[in-house]
Amino acid sequence: MSGEGMPAEGLSAEEVLAAIRARRDRDADWRGGRTFSLVYNPDHPELEKLQEQVALEFLHENALNPFAFPSLTEMDAEVVAWGSELVHGPGPGRMTSGGTESIFLAVQTARDEAVEGRGVTAPVLLTADTVHPAFAKAAKYLGVEHVKVPVGADGRADPVAMTERMDALTGRVALVVGSAPCYPYGVIDPIAELAGAAARRGLLFHTDACLGGWLLPFWEELGRAVPPWDFRVEGVTSLSADVHKYGWTIKGASLVLYRDKALLNRQFFLYDGWPGGLYGSATTAGTRPAAPIAVAWATIRHLGRAGYLELAGRVAAATDRFRDGITAIDGLHLTHPPDMSVMEIGTSGGAGVGAVGDFMDDRGWHLDRQQGGLHLMLWPYHLKVADQFLADLGQAALTTAADRGRTAGYGGIA
Ligand SMILES: Cc1ncc(COP(=O)(O)O)c(C=O)c1O
Missing domain, CATH: 3.40.640.10 (Type I PLP-dependent aspartate aminotransferase-like (Major domain))
Incomplete structure (x- = not known):
């Protein structure tokens, strides 16, 4: 669309919505728990509607x-x-x-x-x-x-x-x-x-x-x-x-x-x-x-202290599940034992951080690359995808590569 200048005529509301939705198809699938930064998903449909x-x-x-x-x-x-x-x-x-x-x-x-x-x-x-x-x-x-x-x-x-x-x-x-x-x-x-x-x-x-x-x-x-x-x-x-x-x-x-x-x-x-x-x-x-x-x-006002405590419990459960699962994979570790639900996955032995990240990209996951590892930030929705994520990560660790892979943090300039 760039380079065409400002449109002379407007589109109908339906056409505008269709155009936006078509563009959106290429965006990261945060609703499916495929991202680990940018959108915090409490897995709470009622809250989202409100x-x-x-x-x-x-x-x-x-x-x-x-x-x-x-x-x-x-x-x-x-x-x-x-x-x-x-x-x-x-x-x-x-x-x-x-x-x-x-x-x-x-x-x-x-x-x-x-x-x-x-x-x-x-x-x-x-x-x-x-x-x-x-x-x-x-x-x-x-x-x-x-x-x-x-x-x-x-x-x-x-x-x-x-x-x-x-x-x-x-x-x-x-x-x-x-x-x-x-x-x-x-x-x-x-x-x-x-x-x-x-x-x-x-x-x-x-x-x-x-x-x-x-x-x-x-x-x-x-x-x-x-x-x-x-x-x-x-x-x-x-x-x-x-x-x-x-x-x-x-x-x-x-x-x-x-x-x-x-x-x-x-x-x-x-x-x-x-x-x-x-x-x-x-x-x-x-x-x-x-x-x-x-x-x-x-x-x-909707969650109250009780709602926050309940969500924190689910974040803690996700943290335990991911931490235990990652540390059980040969060739992977957490670079610094985390105090919360945020962590960095490091590699040792054959697998390179970039190669593991690329493999996970190809499986539809979005893991931000840091200088020393892959970044992970967890919220309740991730409990639903933990098994699939850990299975893919285990596969990724088996693929060893010398290349550093693509590099990208969680911010950017387009
Ligand atoms: C520790 C810490 N401080 C500050 C910020 C900046 O927050 P924002 O992106 O809302 O400006 C972030 C964002 O992730 C963060 O993790």
């Missing part, structure tokens, strides 16, 4: 102006309060469009606190090298230097090496970050040690719980071992938690939370330097879609 109805109800509203649509302001505030309670937070925060926006805002507020509050001239963002690329992107966009420290053999941030860098960067560190868990390996950084070291030096500390924020509280309730990661750790001053991941809502919903209101205030933008009157916004976006707010509210 989400679609609520999205339709709020398809056209705009959450930019809290006075025009107080219903959205109320729902936003309730989602923040519920999420904050889950992570034992004092409260202040905002809904954002996703993990990346939450992270941008946490880096921006920390940068401004360092520059305006402490007179730092060249602020630094200090993270482990497993931290999500959103931090590198935030550093690039916000003019902050990103210093990355190699993780230890267990895949976790190394608190000794990180503390040394806090000291070596004398006074320049605007924000120290730990992940709960990190995306590549699914392990939780030693948040208590990292945040404690930051606090003793008067530095801000952010827990990136974009992945774990809505699952780890229930993981803990299930009796699984969860090292400290949330606001119960005193030095944690901000936290990101994505409702559109293990919070099971539609795309466009995350939380950025702070320990202190003063830090949140640095996020707000008020402006009257134009003829259009006072303009205010609490997050990065101007015009803001309303559906993600309403659907997040509806999802949490």
Whole structure:
């Protein structure tokens, strides 16, 4: 279609739908449990139907102006309060469009606190090298230097090496970050040690719980071992938690939370330097879609704690099934024992990571390639496909190849 220019005449609604559906046929089959990132599938048809109805109800509203649509302001505030309670937070925060926006805002507020509050001239963002690329992107966009420290053999941030860098960067560190868990390996950084070291030096500390924020509280309730990661750790001053991941809502919903209101205030933008009157916004976006707010509210209200616990139990069952199945396959292993439902499959002996990935592609699975292995992220629907997946993976491990195969992570530029 590209190169034809904007169509002179419109198509009928039926023709438009047919055209869209034809294009969609080539998309990844997430409904069939064939993907392990991008779409989190709770296998909950009733919830999905409710989400679609609520999205339709709020398809056209705009959450930019809290006075025009107080219903959205109320729902936003309730989602923040519920999420904050889950992570034992004092409260202040905002809904954002996703993990990346939450992270941008946490880096921006920390940068401004360092520059305006402490007179730092060249602020630094200090993270482990497993931290999500959103931090590198935030550093690039916000003019902050990103210093990355190699993780230890267990895949976790190394608190000794990180503390040394806090000291070596004398006074320049605007924000120290730990992940709960990190995306590549699914392990939780030693948040208590990292945040404690930051606090003793008067530095801000952010827990990136974009992945774990809505699952780890229930993981803990299930009796699984969860090292400290949330606001119960005193030095944690901000936290990101994505409702559109293990919070099971539609795309466009995350939380950025702070320990202190003063830090949140640095996020707000008020402006009257134009003829259009006072303009205010609490997050990065101007015009803001309303559906993600309403659907997040509806999802949490529908599931309640009991629903989240039940879904977490099914994620835990899927995690056990996949972990045990993978480690039983000759030539495959998990590179770092995961703390949650996210893991990396490594190969040893003959099979190359790329070759195993290619074999699985050919069987209709979509596994993201990392530098050291194949990435796996699990949700309830995967229980339905575990046997088939493990059978195909066993076959894949038998095919050994010297080539590195195709390479692709879970993001991309078309
Ligand atoms: C640990 C972690 N942080 C941040 C993000 C960024 O989230 P988003 O893709 O919603 O911007 C992700 C995404 O997978 C993540 O896994």
